[in-house]
Amino acid sequence: MTVQKSYVDVKEYITRISKKNGWKLNTDQESLNDLIQGLQDNFNRLGYYNCPCRDSQEDPQLDRDIICPCRYAEPDIKEYGYCYCTLYSRIDYDQNQSMRMIPERRPPIA
Numbered sequence: 001m002t003v004q005k006s007y008v009d010v011k012e013y014i015t016r017i018s019k020k021n022g023w024k025l026n027t028d029q030e031s032l033n034d035l036i037q038g039l040q041d042n043f044n045r046l047g048y049y050n051c052p053c054r055d056s057q058e059d060p061q062l063d064r065d066i067i068c069p070c071r072y073a074e075p076d077i078k079e080y081g082y083c084y085c086t087l088y089s090r091i092d093y094d095q096n097q098s099m100r101m102i103p104e105r106r107p108p109i110a
């Protein structure tokens with residue numbers, strides 16, 4: 001059985017990832033809480049951090065490109081300032097600007 005992750009575990013994990021990559025976390029507490037909750041639910045259901053705003057195929061091999069931080073986070077943050085879910089953003093990104101939905105970079109699933 002997979003070890004269950006707490007809210008605090010997930011927060012520590014994403015904080016570590018954001019520091020390592022020179023990003024920052026969403027500064028809106030409500031959005032951040034929802035994203036953490038989504039990651040926590042996914043981990044405790046699937047055993048890995050499936051992206052909280054994309055559907056899982058419930059197979060770590062098929063989902064490997066969308067395990068957080070996903071394969072698309074870096075190019076999205078470079079191009080738009082933040083990732084698809086708005087969890088991570090560029091360190092200098094001013095969140096007072098609107099965080100509009102960005103195009104999905106993941107190719108459609110066949």
Ligand code: SF4
Pocket residue numbers: 050051052053066067068069070071072073083084085086087088
């Ligand atoms: S879009 Fe953001 S939250 Fe979703 S997996 Fe990628 S980095 Fe994580």
